[in-house]
Amino acid sequence: MHNELKITDMQTLESNKNTTKESTDENSLNLPDFTTDSYKDAYSRINAIVIEGEQEAHDNYISIATLIPNELEELTKLAKMELKHKRGFTACGRNLGVEADMVFAKKFFSKLHGNFQIALEKGNLTTCLLIQAILIEAFAISAYHVYIRVADPFAKKITQGVVKDEYLHLNYGQEWLKENLSTCKEELMEANKVNLPLIKKMLDEVAEDASVLAMDREELMEEFMIAYQDTLLEIGLDNREIARMAMAAIV
Ligand code: PL3
Ligand code: FE2
Ligand code: FE2
Numbered sequence: 634m635h636n637e638l639k640i641t642d643m644q645t646l647e648s649n650k651n652t653t654k655e656s657t658d659e660n661s662l663n664l665p666d667f668t669t670d671s672y673k674d675a676y677s678r679i680n681a682i683v684i685e686g687e688q689e690a691h692d693n694y695i696s697i698a699t700l701i702p703n704e705l706e707e708l709t710k711l712a713k714m715e716l717k718h719k720r721g722f723t724a725c726g727r728n729l730g731v732e733a734d735m736v737f738a739k740k741f742f743s744k745l746h747g748n749f750q751i752a753l754e755k756g757n758l759t760t761c762l763l764i765q766a767i768l769i770e771a772f773a774i775s776a777y778h779v780y781i782r783v784a785d786p787f788a789k790k791i792t793q794g795v796v797k798d799e800y801l802h803l804n805y806g807q808e809w810l811k812e813n814l815s816t817c818k819e820e821l822m823e824a825n826k827v828n829l830p831l832i833k834k835m836l837d838e839v840a841e842d843a844s845v846l847a848m849d850r851e852e853l854m855e856e857f858m859i860a861y862q863d864t865l866l867e868i869g870l871d872n873r874e875i876a877r878m879a880m881a882a883i884v
Contacts, residue, residue: 665847667729667785675845677734680726682839684719685738686773690802691715693749693765700758701809711805714798721795725788741838745769745831752824759810759817760824766806767864768825768832774799775856776848783847803864811868822878829881832857 665672694712698705726733745764752760777796781789810817836857840850858879865875 663847664783664785665845671845673729673731675842676726676729676731678737678842679839679846680722680731681733681735681738682741683722683773683776684726684733685735685742686769687715687719687722689742689746690765690769690773691719693761693769694802696749696753697758697761697765700753700756700761707805711802714802718795718798721791722788725785725791728787729785741835745828745835748828748831757820757824759813759820760828762806762809763821763824764828766802767810767861768828770799770803770806771857771860771864772832772835774803774860775853776843778856779843779848779852780846803860807864807867814869822874825878826881829878830884833882 691712694708694715698708698712701708723733745768749761749764752764774796777792777799781792781796784792810821814821836850836853840853843853844850862875862879865878870878
């Protein structure tokens with residue numbers, strides 16, 4: 634119950650923030666030219682990353698269900714949303730006449746994908762949830778928020794729908810980790826230490842292409858840290874623990 638309220642509050646906050654930002658952008662006509670070769674070239678990689686990310690997210694929720702069989706129905710629901718997201722972003726690329734560079738995207742996710750697979754094999758549910766439901770979802774949320782402000786009208790509408798779902802996914806992981814914090818804290822910290830630096834690396838890797846789409850690197854980092862820290866606070870970690878975890882990104 635408390636949880637549902639929280640989602641609503643967050644969305645209200647976020648959408649308020651977006652409205653302000655968006656109207657500023659539109660007023661100043663600050664949107665990029667979506668038809669240039671340089672825009673399309675950058676979009677072919679960014680779009681592929683998002684498509685691959687949504688597909689892997691689907692696969693990861695299905696995999697997580699093998700570790701929590703009594704959550705199969707809920708996790709299948711989350712997984713299905715990811716395929717819908719994938720279809721949405723595929724349409725965004727098609728709409729701009731861009732072919733997604735899927736080879737690039739597979740490589741982009743490979744390290745994180747590998748770590749998820751190892752955790753899955755070992756039955757390390759906490760690590761799987763941290764990677765997919767916290768780190769990847771917070772990354773997606775930050776990217777989509779920034780993208781919505783500078784997207785073409787077609788993609789903007791689709792991304793607005795998607796980002797709402799991503800909060801449900803983040804929330805799913807958050808609630809499980811909150812309920813099990815006493816037994817999963819150590820694994821959570823360790824998994825974070827290994828995987829947060831990968832997210833930071835991925836953000837650095839995508840920054841140049843993102844800037845061609847008028848997405849600012851600092852803004853991406855800021856949005857990521859907001860989603861990440863909020864979630865850790867909800868899980869029940871204190872400020873010192875959160876600071877320690879966040880520090881893993883800079884060392
Ligand atoms: C989980 O539901 C989805 C995971 C996707 C990961 C997305 C990473 C985003 C990288 C930066 C992309 C900017 C957004 C552009 C959208 C076409
Ligand atoms: Fe998604
Ligand atoms: Fe998601």
